[in-house]
Amino acid sequence: MSKKLVGIWMYQNGGGSKIEKQLKDKLLERDIDVYTGLDLSRGYADSIGIYCNQIKMDSLDLFFSYNAGEQTVYQMYLLEQLNMFTTTINSFDAFKLTEDKFRTQQVLRKSGLPTTEILLCHRDDNNRVQKIFEYWEHRLIYKPVDGWGGVGMVKIEGKQSLDFVLPFMNKADLRFFYLEQYIPNDGTDFRVDVVDGRYLSCYGRRAPKGEWRTNISAGGNVFLREPNDRIIELSLKAAEATGLDIAGIDLIYDLEQEDYRVVEVNGIPAFATPDQQAQGLDFNTKKIECIVDLIERKLNGASR
Numbered sequence: 001m002s003k004k005l006v007g008i009w010m011y012q013n014g015g016g017s018k019i020e021k022q023l024k025d026k027l028l029e030r031d032i033d034v035y036t037g038l039d040l041s042r043g044y045a046d047s048i049g050i051y052c053n054q055i056k057m058d059s060l061d062l063f064f065s066y067n068a069g070e071q072t073v074y075q076m077y078l079l080e081q082l083n084m085f086t087t088t089i090n091s092f093d094a095f096k097l098t099e100d101k102f103r104t105q106q107v108l109r110k111s112g113l114p115t116t117e118i119l120l121c122h123r124d125d126n127n128r129v130q131k132i133f134e135y136w137e138h139r140l141i142y143k144p145v146d147g148w149g150g151v152g153m154v155k156i157e158g159k160q161s162l163d164f165v166l167p168f169m170n171k172a173d174l175r176f177f178y179l180e181q182y183i184p185n186d187g188t189d190f191r192v193d194v195v196d197g198r199y200l201s202c203y204g205r206r207a208p209k210g211e212w213r214t215n216i217s218a219g220g221n222v223f224l225r226e227p228n229d230r231i232i233e234l235s236l237k238a239a240e241a242t243g244l245d246i247a248g249i250d251l252i253y254d255l256e257q258e259d260y261r262v263v264e265v266n267g268i269p270a271f272a273t274p275d276q277q278a279q280g281l282d283f284n285t286k287k288i289e290c291i292v293d294l295i296e297r298k299l300n301g302a303s304r
């Protein structure tokens with residue numbers, strides 16, 4: 001039997017290149033061949049194949065795509081097509097779903113998970129926005145549905161503030177409004193990693209003073225944090241509902257409802273950076289092991 005062939009495109013910064021090396025070595029140990037650096041934004045296709053770095057991508061047995069920072073529209077377009085011929089991790093459908101906050105929140109809620117309250121409407125639908133703003137006790141967040149790192153989000157709070165902001169938002173070049181009720185919280189969150197339906201790790205992030213976003217890029221800091229059963233239960237359900245094999249679930253504790261809410265599900269949750277490892281986040285080895293198991297399981301066509 002010929003050897004199975006796995007392609008990898010992995011982020012290289014923040015310790016990514018080292019993680020990639022470890023993944024590759026572990027796959028080789030299991031007699032699986034590996035090609036790395038398969039950046040589809042430099043690939044091309046013809047009537048019979050998709051090519052990248054002299055590799056016929058659609059002949060791979062599996063493609064592991066793990067690079068959130070360098071995605072391009074072209075790369076996503078080719079990945080979607082490749083997904084028709086080759087197993088991809090994450091599956092393209094699950095990944096595409098979680099690239100969209102509106103679609104993800106609705107799927108999660110329909111699966112019975114506690115999420116944030118949301119509204120999607122046309123950017124001229126001011127009456128609807130006014131009404132929901134009152135109903136949500138004058139606290140909402142505007143979010144780009146495909147944003148990341150807390151970028152482009154606006155918190156609108158206080159009775160008069162919407163009248164002030166809305167005219168600007170109507171004029172801005174937005175396709176539609178995606179709004180979330182602001183959840184009163186203590187400025188921290190939980191990030192839970194799930195691989196192949198199994199709980200892997202949990203840590204916390206704390207928003208800096210004067211900031212409501214916990215994102216590292218917004219100045220947030222990670223800290224060690226144990227999950228409870230409820231957090232693990234919600235995270236496993238969220239991963240299952242979205243169909244992600246590898247998922248990073250963000251939850252915050254709603255101080256008014258006195259329960260956790262799933263804020264976001266990430267399809268390319270980062271490994272701990274060397275700095276974070278020095279702080280005690282020690283899940284990388286286990287995560288690599290779980291991903292190698294997952295790849296092997298998929299290659300053998302076995303179900304979970």
Ligand SMILES: Nc1ncnc2c1ncn2[C@@H]1O[C@H](COP(=O)(O)OP(=O)(O)O)[C@@H](O)[C@H]1O
Nearest residue numbers: 116147148149150151180181182183213214264
């Ligand atoms: N509805 C909300 N209520 C309160 N805080 C929120 C809400 N949504 C997001 N946040 C805060 O903003 C951060 C970024 O939001 P998120 O939806 O995860 O977007 P991104 O993809 O940019 O990380 C969250 O980690 C959380 O701290």
Ligand SMILES: [Mg+2]
Nearest residue numbers: 149150250264
């Ligand atoms: Mg987030």
